[in-house]
Amino acid sequence: MHRHETSSTKKVKSRHIPASVNFEVENESLLINPFDNSKRPEKSKPKWFSVRHLSAFLRSTRHTKKLIGICIILLIISTLFIYLCVKDKDIDYDKVVITPNGHKIIYTRFKQQKQCPEKSSGVLEQEKKIFQSVRKEHIELIEKFNQATVNLETITKEIPVKEAELKELELKIEELRLLQRELNDRRNVKLSLPHSPLYPPKNRQRVIGDAENSTKVFTDVSSSFRTLEDSIDYSRCSISSLFQVYVYDTSVTAPSAINLWQELKSNAASTKQANQACLFVAVIENTQNVHKQLNGFFTAKAAIAVASKFAKGSFRPCMDVSVHLQVPAYDILEYERLPQLLPHSRVHLLSYMTSDVDSFSLDLNCSQTAQFNLQKSTTDLCYDHQQRLAFIRRSFFSLIFPDSSSFQERFYEALLAGCVPVIVSMDSNDQSLLPFQDLIDWRLAVVRIPPARLASELHFILRSIKLADLVEMRRKGRFFLENYLLNTKVLSQSILSTLRFRLQIPDKGQFGVVGQEFPAKNYSFNPLVGVTRPPFDDEYLGPVEAPFASVDYAHNMTAFGLYAYKQWNELPFHVTNTPAFMAEDSPLPSEAEFSEETSLGMRPIAPGSGQEFALALGGNRPREQFTIVITTYNRDAVLAASLERLHKLPYLNKVLVVWNNIDRAPSGIWPRLHVPVVFINTSKNSLNNRFIPYEQIETEGVLSLDDDIDLRQHEIIFAFRTWREQRQRIVGFPARYHARYGESMHYNSNHTCQFSMILTGAAFCTSHICTLTLTQCQVSFEKK
Structure with a gap:
């Protein structure tokens, strides 16, 4: 009975309300009586229904199953109907383009609903054409974008180059402004010789005719002829005329004295026209019987007497010359x-x-x-x-x-x-x-x-x-x-130089050698491909200016006074002729380049270091350039490489290539630099050809180079700046040491802690060394 009751009770309870609900929380079961409030879980902790309770719930709602099934069927039918009738446009991905920046651009094509029969095919074709047009425009824009990106990258790379070029142009403009200011300066006046010659005093009559005509008489208010003013006709001794001397025929008997007289007669300053001579020179044995030795010519009183001994009171300090006459003739050995x-x-x-x-x-x-x-x-x-x-x-x-x-x-x-x-x-x-x-x-x-x-x-x-x-x-x-x-050669020249210094007459001389040039019309520049310059070659070393010559013969008059002592006692090669350049001249004080009155031609260095130092040449001297003389024989490729390294070299005036190969002329293809390149044809193969004073050299500074010497541009500029401060020295790179060791001479070409000479294979020197070589060592060099 109990079991039956229980069963019936269950049935009743299952129909109306479940007696209990079983919840599973984290793998645990809990039987809860719905009428027992003490065992009911809290609302804040929701629980999931188990399968058993779901089945119980469905059984309790069996009367609604049919209704739910009908709703589901209707929902499916309605969904299919909507899908077929109101269908959205499908997306067709046609093309995916990746830009250079990594972005993706997706081109899509939209299809119209096929279920809309009211839209005609004409509208679809028009939309397709519009789509194709837009697509084409997009492709063109992408191509333009890619090209613009390439151009941007190219321009970005060129910006530093153009900035450097712009900076160089700004510096060149500033240099031209300084040059314009100097040219407009009133103090920058080019001097010229006077047009009118000097005239003799009114109370003096010049000798007309040659010295052999004794009928002509020379009259003067003074009969002593103790000074140059009383004895010299300055109308024939103008600074604008040549220095000409007439040498009297004398009756000296000593053979050595005769050799001296012949040397004077054969000098370039000697003339046979007495009416054109500035000075008259007489070579005599003694001054006790001058008239007899000069064959009774009365004008000998105004002549310059050259003798080894003078009678007491007969020597005129400002006119006569006392030397030993019996000297031997010149001998190279x-x-x-x-x-x-x-x-x-x-x-x-x-x-x-x-x-x-x-x-x-x-x-x-x-x-x-x-x-x-x-x-x-x-x-x-x-x-x-x-x-x-x-x-x-x-x-x-x-x-x-x-x-x-x-x-x-x-x-x-x-x-x-x-x-x-x-x-x-x-x-x-x-x-x-x-x-x-x-x-x-x-x-x-x-x-x-x-x-x-x-x-x-x-x-x-x-x-x-x-x-x-x-x-x-x-x-x-x-x-x-x-x-x-x-010897007679140096003695005769010393006598004439003494007279020229007394009269203060400049004389250019004839020491310049005109180098025979090869035709350069076919020379062209073939730049090498793929050659990268080292980083230190990109350093700014100075302005690249147009070639200009150094100011020559700037010491014509001061050479007779200010520099006379130094020339006669230290620089005898400047005595023979007026030097075009004087390396030992006096520079301006260091403050002069910053003063407006004395800064003409100066390029002072601004305060600072590095770039400020490279912007200007500096120094206590005006701006200048230098000439490079390269000796070569038969190495065309080596010479071409050496010339290419000189391109855009600052302060370079000209390049002279001394071609020592007498068997053939140089080829017609050579690097074309920013300055003239002149090829000099020589008559013989000699390394001493580099010391010839070619007239093509227009600067005081000369860089002597061998064709196989590899010097960087910054090294050349460093040597040039150093030479400007020590112009009387040879400034170069290859150093050697020599000394007497025992009974022989020791020569060391290796690296040593001391050196005694600088080789001229890569060295700066002043151009007057070339003149010295020609005048003092010409005969010695001709044999080598």
Whole structure:
């Protein structure tokens, strides 16, 4: 009964309301009585229905199954109907394009509903055409976009290059502004020679005719002719005319003096037209009977007398020349006969030779003053020239007394033997005149003592001279001898140079050599492909200016005064002719380049470092350029590579290529630079051709290069800046060391801590070295 009741009870309960609901939460079952509130779960914790309870729930709602089935069927039918009747447009992906920036552009095509029969086919065709047009425009825009992107990248790469070019143009404009300001400066006036010559005084009559016509008489208010103003007709000695000298025919008998006279007659300054001459020169043995030696020509009073001895009171300091006349002719090997200054080893301290030893006695070891008489003629020469030289060569000093007929000859022999002359006189009277003493500072090579110190203090004076000073005095004596007195060639030129300095007449000379040029009309530039310049070659090194020549002959008048001492005592190669450039001239003070009154042509460096230093040349001198001289033989490819490295080199004026291959001419294809490239044709193959003063060189600075030397542009500019501060030196890169080691000379071409010479294969020098080479070493170079 109990079980039945339970069963019936279940049935009743299942019909109306379930007695309990079983919830599963996290794999746990809980039987809950719906009427038991204590066991009902909280609302905040929802539970999921289990399958059992869902079945119970469906059984309880069986009366609604049919209704739910009908709704589902209706929903499916309605969905199909809507899909068939109201169908949306399908998307057809036609094309996917990826832009350079990585974005995707998707081209789609929209299809119309096929279930809309009211739309005609014409509308579809029109839409297709519109779509094709839009698609075509999109493709064109994409292509334009890609091309614009490429152009943008190209322009982006060119921006730094154009910025550098713009900066270079700005610097060039600034340089042109400075040049325009300098050209407009009133102080920048180009001088020209006067048009009208000088006229003689009214009270003076010039000689008309040649010197052989003794009927012409020269009259003047002054009959003494002691000064140049009384003796010179300055209408023939203008600075705008050539320096011309007429040499009288004399009756000298000594063969050496005749050689000197012939050398004067053959000089380029000598003329045979007496009515055109500026000066008249007479070579005489002595001045006691001048008129007889000049064949009675009356105008000899105004002539310049060249003699070895003058009568007392007859020497005119501003006009006459006192030298030893009996000198040998020029010989290329004469330097081999001169004694060496080193090693410094000689037997005697002092030497003197006379023909009568009874009239003169001197003992340097005696404490008392020795007795001697200088008034007698016993101080004449003895033995011949070679015997005297052999004796003097064994001494450091040579004693010479004044007021003797052999004064000039003894002085010449002392210098020839490498001795230091000791003159027993403090005055330069008519009997103790030194050669060219108004221009040569003989204090550098001569010792003068008063006669009172001869016996008692002479030994102490000579022994107190330091060894280095003694060697230097001997060197200066040899220097003066070789450049002014040694032979007839240098002596005649020294005489004419002395007269030209006294009259202050510039003379250009004829030392320039016109180099024969090859035709350069076929030269072209073939740039190499794929060549990258090193980073340091892209550094700004200075403005690339148009070629301009250096200012030459700027010291025409100061050479006779301000620089006369330096030229005669240090730079004898400037004495013969007026130098076009003077490396030893005086620069302006360092503040001058910043002052408006003195900054003409200056390029001062702005404060700072690096780029400021490269923007301007700087220095205490005006702007300038340099010329490169390259010697080559038969290496066309090497030469072409060397020329290419010089393209756009700042401060470059011109390139001279000395072509030493006499068998063939250079080819017609060479790099075309921003400056002229001139090929010089030579007559023989010689490395010394680089030292020839070609007239094509228009700058003071010259860079001598071998064709196989690889110098970067910044190295060349560094050497150029250094040379501008030391213009009298050779500034270069290949250094060598040489010295005497034992009995032979040691030459070291390896890297060493010391060097004594700079090779001219890559070196800067001043252009007057080329002139010096031509004048002093021409014959020696011709044999090599």
